[in-house]
Amino acid sequence: MRELRELSTLAPTVGEVTDGFSLLLDAENAWRLPAVCADAGAVGPFWLAAASLSGLGHLQHGRTGQDSYSFALAADGAAMIVAVADGLGSRPATAQAGAVLLTRLLCLRLAGLSTPEVLAAPEDAMVTALRAANDDVRWYRDEIMPGAPDGDLATTLAFAWIPVGPGQEVIVGRVGDCAAVTLANRELSPVFPHGDGPLNIVQAALPCDEPDKALELVSLRLGGEDALSLMTDGLAEDVQNSPAIREWLAASWSVRCGPHQMTDILRYRRKGSHDDRTAVVVWLP
Amino acid sequence: MPKQFSEVEQFATFPVFLLVDVSPSMSRELPTLNTALREIRTVLKEEPDVCEKARLAVITFAQRATRVLPLSDIQYMEMPEVKIEGQQTNFAEAFRIVRLEIESAIRELGPKAPFHTPVLYFWTDGEHNVPQDPWAGPLRELTSASNKYRPEIVAFGFRDADPDDLQRIATTHAFLARSGRPPAEQLKEIIAAVIGSIKFTSGSLRAADAGQAPAGGLGVPIDSTKFIALPVRSN
Numbered sequence: 001m002r003e004l005r006e007l008s009t010l011a012p013t014v015g016e017v018t019d020g021f022s023l024l025l026d027a028e029n030a031w032r033l034p035a036v037c038a039d040a041g042a043v044g045p046f047w048l049a050a051a052s053l054s055g056l057g058h059l060q061h062g063r064t065g066q067d068s069y070s071f072a073l074a075a076d077g078a079a080m081i082v083a084v085a086d087g088l089g090s091r092p093a094t095a096q097a098g099a100v101l102l103t104r105l106l107c108l109r110l111a112g113l114s115t116p117e118v119l120a121a122p123e124d125a126m127v128t129a130l131r132a133a134n135d136d137v138r139w140y141r142d143e144i145m146p147g148a149p150d151g152d153l154a155t156t157l158a159f160a161w162i163p164v165g166p167g168q169e170v171i172v173g174r175v176g177d178c179a180a181v182t183l184a185n186r187e188l189s190p191v192f193p194h195g196d197g198p199l200n201i202v203q204a205a206l207p208c209d210e211p212d213k214a215l216e217l218v219s220l221r222l223g224g225e226d227a228l229s230l231m232t233d234g235l236a237e238d239v240q241n242s243p244a245i246r247e248w249l250a251a252s253w254s255v256r257c258g259p260h261q262m263t264d265i266l267r268y269r270r271k272g273s274h275d276d277r278t279a280v281v282v283w284l285p
Numbered sequence: 286m287p288k289q290f291s292e293v294e295q296f297a298t299f300p301v302f303l304l305v306d307v308s309p310s311m312s313r314e315l316p317t318l319n320t321a322l323r324e325i326r327t328v329l330k331e332e333p334d335v336c337e338k339a340r341l342a343v344i345t346f347a348q349r350a351t352r353v354l355p356l357s358d359i360q361y362m363e364m365p366e367v368k369i370e371g372q373q374t375n376f377a378e379a380f381r382i383v384r385l386e387i388e389s390a391i392r393e394l395g396p397k398a399p400f401h402t403p404v405l406y407f408w409t410d411g412e413h414n415v416p417q418d419p420w421a422g423p424l425r426e427l428t429s430a431s432n433k434y435r436p437e438i439v440a441f442g443f444r445d446a447d448p449d450d451l452q453r454i455a456t457t458h459a460f461l462a463r464s465g466r467p468p469a470e471q472l473k474e475i476i477a478a479v480i481g482s483i484k485f486t487s488g489s490l491r492a493a494d495a496g497q498a499p500a501g502g503l504g505v506p507i508d509s510t511k512f513i514a515l516p517v518r519s520n
Contacts, residue, residue, distance in 0.1 A: 014294065015294065015296055017337065018333040018336050018337050018360075019333065020331070020333045021333050021334070056333075056334065057334050057487070057488045058488075060333065060334050060488060061334075061488040063488075088502075089488075089502055188290070190289065190290065193289065194289055197433070198400060198401050198402040199297055199399050199400065199401050200401045200402055200502055201402060237297065237399060239290070240290055240291060240399075241290075241291045241294070241295040241296070241297070241399055242291070242294055242295075243290075243291070243292060243293070243294065244294060246290060270296075271296045271337050272296045272297045272298070272337045272338045273297070274334050274337070274338070274488075
């Protein structure tokens with residue numbers, strides 16, 4: 001067998017894991033995503049780091065990862081917007097297109113809102129933007145995949161609207177089982193309650209007919225927190241169910257990180273954790 | 286803010302249950318059945334994603350139903366030899382026992398332990414023949430939306446299996462082996478399809494509710510030259 005060289009990692013291994021995963025790329029799928037994506041840098045007064053890694057499960061079976069993230073600074077410069085999305089594995093050829101479209105189109109819609117407008121009626125503003133992004137996704141879908149049903153692009157979503165000024169309310173929303181956590185004093189805290197029932201059944205996804213009915217919204221006043229993170233369910237389930245991974249992430253994100261470091265942080269190995277992993281972390285000024 | 290992270294390490298589990306007909310009509314195929322059951326473990330043990338997530342249980346049924354393998358880690362389990370039992374084929378008893386087994390097995394994983402929808406692979410070579418114990422009620426209890434641990438059911442039939450029964454029993458997929466080949470071959474092909482389905486589903490576990498993609502990512506890749514796919518009629 002030919003030698004394969006890869007960078008070592010400091011990320012932990014949790015539980016009894018198995019060797020032998022393949023690295024098969026989805027060469028037949030024109031809509032495949034890169035298996036590794038990362039960004040880090042300043043966005044307005046904030047520091048952002050984001051990474052998205054295709055899961056071992058996808059690579060083992062030669063399928064593309066299906067997560068996506070995006071971010072934007074509001075047109076008036078007074079808020080930052082971040083979003084993550086997770087295309088559903090039951091549509092392995094196309095759902096990632098829904099995730100990519102939704103993160104970008106929602107960021108675009110949210111960035112177009114004026115900050116006073118959002119602060120005056122946050123829920124209305126978020127619902128309006130989400131409905132518009134949902135319609136936008138369907139419009140693009142009809143252009144690029146005529147005849148495809150909503151389910152072909154089915155994706156879950158989490159997003160945050162973070163005003164620049166100190167002490168103002170941050171608005172965090174989600175559809176489906178993406179998650180958000182805050183980080184303070186090297187400890188993660190969940191923003192949304194964790195759902196019950198089997199892991200593989202997602203209660204809501206976009207695009208759909210009534211996106212506002214699927215939307216959960218939370219307003220936060222971030223005081224002593226260091227950072228806010230949005231994550232897709234592959235990472236969120238590990239955060240939920242693993243003290244070791246929470247400790248690793250909290251320690252790792254206790255300082256701002258660059259794109260390579262952010263990628264490496266998500267390279268931990270955990271028994272049964274084979275889903276895509278995507279996180280966007282925003283450190284407050 | 287909600288504070289509800291788990292304080293202990295909990296690993297996600299994909300529970301797989303095999304509900305195996307061992308009524309007297311299966312006598313000639315018993316060696317094939319035992320060989321094929323061992324093959325399930327041998328093949329799945331080589332699949333790293335399956336190995337880390339899937340747990341396997343085996344329940345046999347004839348006149349009565351018996352758990353012969355509790356929900357077990359594929360890496361460490363030994364597949365038991367199954368044997369022919371009783372004089373009748375009682376689907377009702379099979380569904381009652383498997384419902385109890387699924388619930389107790391998932392509860393034993395621990396409180397709030399993460400699990401994927403259980404999948405029940407059912408196969409039979411005949412029909413229910415205990416008329417005083419109808420099976421529709423026990424099946425309804427097993428698949429009821431009020432059953433937190435309700436499985437998705439994939440049903441296979443061969444030889445004298447009634448296609449109508451398979452269509453009612455299955456929640457997602459029902460297959461009848463095409464005739465013209467020896468029953469032992471048909472049984473081997475059923476078990477190969479079960480292996481393929483476990484492998485496929487372990488790698489594609491998530492799907493939306495609300496009719497977008499039923500069955501939580503469950504897939505059953507089959508060779509259509511060997512099986513007739515039947516429309517599912519379950520509730």
